[in-house]
Amino acid sequence: MSEASERATGGGRRAVAGEAPDAEAAHAGVPDAGANFAADDRFAHLRGTAGEEQIQLDKAERRFIRRRSWKLLVQLSVGVRRKLLLTAIFVVIAQAAQASIPLIVAWAIDWGLPRMIEGQSSGMWLPGLSYIACAVIAGVLIFHYTRMTAEASQQMLFTLRGEVFRKTQALSLDFHEDYTSGKVISRQTSDLESLRELLDGGINSLVQGVMFMFFTGVTIWIMDIHSGLILVAALFPIAVLGRWYQRNSEVAYRRTRVSSAKMIVHFVESMTGIRAVQAFRREDSRSRQYRRLAADYREDMVRSISLFGVLQPSLMLIGNVTVTAVLLWGGYRVLEGDLGIGVLVALVLATKRVFQPLDMIAMFYNSLQSATAALEKVSGLLEESPTVTEARHPRHLNEARGELEFSQASFRYAEDGPVVLHSLDLHIPAGQTVAVVGRTGAGKSTLAKLLARFYDVSSGAVTLDGVDLRDLATADHHRHVAMVTQEAFLFSGTIRGNIALGRPEASEQEIIAAAKAVGCHDLILELPEGYDTDVNKRGGRLSAGQRQLISFARAFLADPAVLILDEATSSLDLPSEALVQQGLERLLGNRTALIIAHRLSTVAIADRVLVIDDGRVVEDGAPEELASQGGYYAKLDAAWRSSMGA
Numbered sequence: 001m002s003e004a005s006e007r008a009t010g011g012g013r014r015a016v017a018g019e020a021p022d023a024e025a026a027h028a029g030v031p032d033a034g035a036n037f038a039a040d041d042r043f044a045h046l047r048g049t050a051g052e053e054q055i056q057l058d059k060a061e062r063r064f065i066r067r068r069s070w071k072l073l074v075q076l077s078v079g080v081r082r083k084l085l086l087t088a089i090f091v092v093i094a095q096a097a098q099a100s101i102p103l104i105v106a107w108a109i110d111w112g113l114p115r116m117i118e119g120q121s122s123g124m125w126l127p128g129l130s131y132i133a134c135a136v137i138a139g140v141l142i143f144h145y146t147r148m149t150a151e152a153s154q155q156m157l158f159t160l161r162g163e164v165f166r167k168t169q170a171l172s173l174d175f176h177e178d179y180t181s182g183k184v185i186s187r188q189t190s191d192l193e194s195l196r197e198l199l200d201g202g203i204n205s206l207v208q209g210v211m212f213m214f215f216t217g218v219t220i221w222i223m224d225i226h227s228g229l230i231l232v233a234a235l236f237p238i239a240v241l242g243r244w245y246q247r248n249s250e251v252a253y254r255r256t257r258v259s260s261a262k263m264i265v266h267f268v269e270s271m272t273g274i275r276a277v278q279a280f281r282r283e284d285s286r287s288r289q290y291r292r293l294a295a296d297y298r299e300d301m302v303r304s305i306s307l308f309g310v311l312q313p314s315l316m317l318i319g320n321v322t323v324t325a326v327l328l329w330g331g332y333r334v335l336e337g338d339l340g341i342g343v344l345v346a347l348v349l350a351t352k353r354v355f356q357p358l359d360m361i362a363m364f365y366n367s368l369q370s371a372t373a374a375l376e377k378v379s380g381l382l383e384e385s386p387t388v389t390e391a392r393h394p395r396h397l398n399e400a401r402g403e404l405e406f407s408q409a410s411f412r413y414a415e416d417g418p419v420v421l422h423s424l425d426l427h428i429p430a431g432q433t434v435a436v437v438g439r440t441g442a443g444k445s446t447l448a449k450l451l452a453r454f455y456d457v458s459s460g461a462v463t464l465d466g467v468d469l470r471d472l473a474t475a476d477h478h479r480h481v482a483m484v485t486q487e488a489f490l491f492s493g494t495i496r497g498n499i500a501l502g503r504p505e506a507s508e509q510e511i512i513a514a515a516k517a518v519g520c521h522d523l524i525l526e527l528p529e530g531y532d533t534d535v536n537k538r539g540g541r542l543s544a545g546q547r548q549l550i551s552f553a554r555a556f557l558a559d560p561a562v563l564i565l566d567e568a569t570s571s572l573d574l575p576s577e578a579l580v581q582q583g584l585e586r587l588l589g590n591r592t593a594l595i596i597a598h599r600l601s602t603v604a605i606a607d608r609v610l611v612i613d614d615g616r617v618v619e620d621g622a623p624e625e626l627a628s629q630g631g632y633y634a635k636l637d638a639a640w641r642s643s644m645g646a
C-alpha cells in the first residue's frame with residue numbers, strides 16, 4: 001500500500017500533536033504538550049483547542065489540563081534552568097540574611113546593651129557590623145537575582161511567543177477557518193501578557209516571600225517555642241483560606257480568559273471587516289455588541305478581583321491576631337520573668353514581619369491563577385497539529401511539466417459534513433489554461449484549494465506530473481504550484497518587497513523584468529518612490545487592479561509550472577480590466593493554469609472551460625464549443641455578452 005493510501009481519509013479532520021505522526025509534533029522548540037495523554041480518549045474533548053470554552057472541569061479534567069500547562073512551563077525552562085537554580089540559591093541566602101535581622105536586634109538588646117553599659121565597645125560594634133553585613137549581602141544578592149529572573153522569564157516568553165507564532169503559521173487552513181484570527185491574537189497578546197506578569201514578578205515574590213517566612217519562622221522557633229507554636233496554629237486558617245481562594249479563583253480566571261478572547265475576536269472582526277461594517281451601517285450595532293462583551297469581561301474581572309479582595313484582608317487579619325497573641329502571651333511571660341524583654345521585642349518584630357510577605361504571596365497567587373488560565377489556553381493551542389503535513393519520505397520533483405490529474409477525488413470539509421466534490425476524474429495536460437465556472441457554492445474554490453494543498457482529498461488522489469500531492473515534498477509543491485488569490489494581499493513594506501515574495505533571492509533586474517512582463521513597471525515608476533514606495537503609506541495605496549498586477553508580478557517571479565488563480569469578482573473599470581487581462585495573459589505563458597473565472601475576457605483566452613455544479617463537472621470543453629451547446633456555459637456566455645452590450 002502506498003503511503004498516500006495508508007493515510008487517514010477524513011478530510012478536514014482536526015489533529016492534535018499527540019496523535020499526528022508528523023514532523024511538526026517533534027519540533028525542537030516546544031514539543032507537544034499533551035502527548036502523554038494521547039492514548040487516553042477520555043480527554044479527547046479537551047485536546048488542543050477543543051475544550052477551550054469549558055469553564056467547569058472535573059478533577060481528572062483539571063489534572064489533564066494542569067499537567068499539559070506545567071509540562072509546557074517545564075519545557076520552556078530548558079536553557080534557563082541554570083539561571084533559575086542560581087536565582088533560587090541567591091534568594092535563599094538573601095532571605096536568610098534578611099530574616100536574621102530580628103535575631104541581631106534581640107542579640108543587641110540582651111547581649112550588646114549590658115556590655116556597652118559595662119563599657120565594652122564590642123557590645124556595640126559586633127551587632128552593628130553583623131546588621132550591616134546582612135543588609136549588604138541581601139542587597140547585592142537581590143540585585144543579581146532580580147536581573148537573572150528578568151532574563152530567564154523574558155527568555156521563556158521569547159521562546160513561547162516564537163512558538164505560538166510558528167505554530168499558528170504552520171497550522172492548516174481548516175484550523176484557522178474554525179479558530180479565527182481574533183482568538184489567535186488573544187492567545188498571543190493578553191494570554192502571554194498574563195504569563196509575563198507571573199514570570200516577571202510573581203515567581204520572585206513567591207520564592208522570596210516563602211523563604212523569608214520560613215527563615216523568620218525559624219528565628220521565632222529559635223527564640224521562643226511558645227511563639228513558634230502560636231505561629232503554627234495560624235497556618236491552619238491560612239491553609240483553609242488559600243484552598244477556598246484557589247478553587248474559586250481558578251474558575252473565575254478561566255472565565256475571564258474566555259470572555260477576554262470573545263471581546264478581542266469581536267474587535268478584530270470589526271476592524272478587519274471595517275468596510276463591510278461601514279457599508280452596511282453596522283457601526284452602532286457592532287459597538288453595542290462590543291460593549292456587551294466588554295461588560296461581560298469587566299464583570300468576570302471584577303468577580304475574580306473581588307475574590308482577591310477577600311483573601312488579602314483576611315490574611316492581614318490572621319497576621320494581626322497572631323501578633324496580638326504573641327505579644328499578650330510573651331508580655332505575660334516577661335512579667336513572670338520567663339522571657340527577656342529584648343526577646344519579646346524581637347518576637348513581636350519577627351511575627352509582624354513573618355506575615356508581611358503574605359501580601360506578596362497572595363498577589364503571586366492571584367497572578368498565578370490568571371497565568372494558569374492563560375497557560376491552559378496557550379498549551380492547548382500548541383497541542384494542535386497541522387492536518388496537511390509533509391510525507392515521511394517525500395518525493396522530489398526538481399522540474400515540473402505541470403500535468404495535473406484528479407483521480408476519483410472526493411472531498412468533504414468535515415468528517416461528518418456534506419461531500420463537496422464527488423469522485424472527480426479530471427486530467428489537465430501540461431500547459432493548458434482551464435477556466436472553471438459554475439454557480440456559487442458549486443465547489444470551484446474547493447478544487448483550487450485542493451491543488452494548492454490547503455486541504456488534502458478525503459479519498460482518491462490529486463497528482464502533479466504523476467506524483468500524489470501528499471507525497472510531494474512541500475518545498476517542491478510550493479515551487480511548482482502558485483496561487484494568486486482574489487484579494488491580492490500586499491504585506492506592509494515596499495512594492496519591491498511585495499514582488500520579491502515570489503522568489504526572495506531574486507535580483508533587482510529579475511524583479512523589474514517580472515513587473516515589465518505583466519505590465520506594471522510603468523505604473524510602479526509613477527508612484528512617489530517607484531519600487532521603494534511603501535504600500536501602506538499615502539501615495540502608495542494601490543487600486544484593486546494595480547494590486548492584482550503586483551500579485552501577478554509576484555507569481556511571474558516565482559515562475560511556477562502550475563498557476564491557480566481565483567479571479568477577483570469585484571468589477572474593475574474598463575481600462576483597468578484591459579490592463580489586468582493583458583497582465584494575466586503574459587503571466588499565463590506556457591504554464592498550466594486553473595482559473596476560477598468571473599469574466600468573459602478570461603474565459604475567452606482559456607483552452608478549456610469546466611462547468612462545476614454541486615461538486616461535479618457537468619460541462620467540459622473549449623469555450624466556443626460549450627457556447628453552442630445550450631448548457632449552463634452557453635447561458636453564462638450570453639449573459640456576459642449582453643451585459644457588455646455585445
Ligand SMILES: Nc1ncnc2c1ncn2[C@@H]1O[C@H](COP(=O)(O)OP(=O)(O)OP(=O)(O)O)[C@@H](O)[C@H]1O
Nearest residue numbers: 177413414420438439440441442443444445446447
Ligand atoms: N471551510 C469550509 N468549511 C465547510 N464548508 C465549506 C467551507 N468552504 C466551503 N464550504 C462549502 O463547500 C461548498 C463549495 O464551496 P466553494 O467555496 O468551493 O464554492 P465556489 O464554487 O467556489 O463558490 P463561490 O463562487 O461562491 O466562491 C459550499 O457548499 C460551501 O458552503
